[in-house]
Amino acid sequence: MKDLQELGTEDLREHVATELARTRRRSAQLTDAVDDADLVKQHSPLMSPLVWDLAHVGSQEELWLVRDVGGREAIRPDIDDLYDAFQHRRADRPELPLLGPREAREYIGTVREKVFDLLDDTPLEGRALVERAFAFGMIVQHEQQHDETMLATHQLRDGPPALHAEPPPAAPDEALPAEVFVPGGPFTMGTSTEAWALDNERPAHEVHVEAFYLDTTPVTNAEFARFIDAGGYRDPQWWSETGLRYRTKASLEAPRFWFRDGGRWWRRRFGEIEEVPGDEPVVHVSFHEAEAYAAWAGKRLPTEAEWEKAARHDPATGRSRRYPWGDDDPDETRANLGQRHLRPAPAGAYPLGEAPCGARQLIGDVWEWTASDFLPYPGFVAFPYREYSEVFFGSDHKVLRGGSFGTDRAACRGTFRNWDFPIRRQIFAGFRCARTPLPDER
Ligand code: AVJ
Ligand code: FE
Numbered sequence: 001m002k003d004l005q006e007l008g009t010e011d012l013r014e015h016v017a018t019e020l021a022r023t024r025r026r027s028a029q030l031t032d033a034v035d036d037a038d039l040v041k042q043h044s045p046l047m048s049p050l051v052w053d054l055a056h057v058g059s060q061e062e063l064w065l066v067r068d069v070g071g072r073e074a075i076r077p078d079i080d081d082l083y084d085a086f087q088h089r090r091a092d093r094p095e096l097p098l099l100g101p102r103e104a105r106e107y108i109g110t111v112r113e114k115v116f117d118l119l120d121d122t123p124l125e126g127r128a129l130v131e132r133a134f135a136f137g138m139i140v141q142h143e144q145q146h147d148e149t150m151l152a153t154h155q156l157r158d159g160p161p162a163l164h165a166e167p168p169p170a171a172p173d174e175a176l177p178a179e180v181f182v183p184g185g186p187f188t189m190g191t192s193t194e195a196w197a198l199d200n201e202r203p204a205h206e207v208h209v210e211a212f213y214l215d216t217t218p219v220t221n222a223e224f225a226r227f228i229d230a231g232g233y234r235d236p237q238w239w240s241e242t243g244l245r246y247r248t249k250a251s252l253e254a255p256r257f258w259f260r261d262g263g264r265w266w267r268r269r270f271g272e273i274e275e276v277p278g279d280e281p282v283v284h285v286s287f288h289e290a291e292a293y294a295a296w297a298g299k300r301l302p303t304e305a306e307w308e309k310a311a312r313h314d315p316a317t318g319r320s321r322r323y324p325w326g327d328d329d330p331d332e333t334r335a336n337l338g339q340r341h342l343r344p345a346p347a348g349a350y351p352l353g354e355a356p357c358g359a360r361q362l363i364g365d366v367w368e369w370t371a372s373d374f375l376p377y378p379g380f381v382a383f384p385y386r387e388y389s390e391v392f393f394g395s396d397h398k399v400l401r402g403g404s405f406g407t408d409r410a411a412c413r414g415t416f417r418n419w420d421f422p423i424r425r426q427i428f429a430g431f432r433c434a435r436t437p438l439p440d441e442r
Pocket of ligand 2: 056060085142146
């Protein structure tokens with residue numbers, strides 16, 4: 001599929017139904033994999049109990065699709081407050097009188113039945129909220145984003161493995177250049193046409209980006225281990241002032257889930273202990289660690305505009321693509337998305353996903369920290385609610401791009417913007433470096 005612009009109304013309805021069902025199967029898989037005690041337990045103060053995410057997904061669906069789009073009567077107005085993410089901090093959620101696992105499943109099932117019912121007689125035009133089925137797309141993406149959050153909760157959970165998946169494809173046996181060159185000039189950032197793009201991705205606007213070099217692939221575990229071995233965590237010269245304070249306070253010495261034994265690095269990954277694979281992109285590092293590594297390597301993190309230009313700009317046409325490989329939706333030959341694998345693929349994998357500039361794995365594998373604060377594009381309009389993006393704009397959050405192995409394709413695009421606090425490490429985040437050309441390299 002290229003974009004929803006091309007679909008007729010009935011095909012669009014069918015697409016919505018398929019996406020809703022596909023998404024619900026993933027939520028079920030993540031929550032059926034553990035028992036009730038596990039569902040109500042808080043596995044980390046950073047996360048909600050899984051049963052909160054589950055009912056929250058239903059609550060948002062009730063608010064937007066059942067009540068607003070469908071104009072139907074409220075199903076459970078009494079629980080609106082419990083599942084309003086702005087009312088209670090994650091750490092406090094286990095103490096709330098939440099729906100239990102059985103009630104939560106029943107509730108989201110009831111909401112979904114009403115949604116399938118109203119989908120048939122909702123006009124998919126006329127009102128901005130339903131134009132090209134936007135509200136349905138927003139709810140699909142919302143549930144998929146919480147599914148990724150639940151996957152992060154699984155990673156934090158103690159105990160034997162509960163999730164299983166095939167290993168990702170190997171990288172082809174070829175020598176890739178360490179860096180690719182992106183010539184300077186304007187490109188179109190963001191979108192005004194992608195039907196299900198969220199408010200913060202809009203509108204499309206021209207940005208001038210100076211020439212830069214970008215790492216061909218994300219930084220690997222082996223590369224990151226060299227930074228550790230070189231004393232990178234202990235040397236203040238690589239760290240920003242805030243990064244240094246955080247590193248000291250949190251006693252950071254390695255990526256989250258890593259430990260040293262017998263002179264080697266090991267990690268816990270979804271309940272399995274394994275030696276850290278050198279060829280995979282590093283994951284579970286904070287922005288501060290990424291920034292320190294880049295300084296140590298004599299480089300820097302790419303800005304968000306640099307990242308998007310590398311991922312989307314097609315120098316042959318001057319157009320920005322939907323994805324690095326073109327306008328077609330992601331599939332398993334192009335990117336490691338959708339929890340098909342429970343780990344990033346080795347650096348250099350997915351040659352079919354390569355961008356025009358030659359960079360690989362921009363989409364999928366690991367979210368990539370950028371140097372940029374999460375700010376609105378010129379002409380930004382909050383839609384349909386301020387609490388999705390607008391209240392998070394500012395210097396507290398850094399932008400991440402590209403999606404991870406745990407991101408669904410519905411919630412991942414060349415324009416998609418994720419954000420988090422620069423200290424966060426439980427998300428599936430890694431990074432790649434950029435640098436400004438030296439005078440004789442221009
Ligand atoms: C875009 C991933 C930062 O999980 O906080 C979920 C997505 N917004 N529910 C988050 C979101 C409302 C959001 N992130
Ligand atoms: Fe949410």
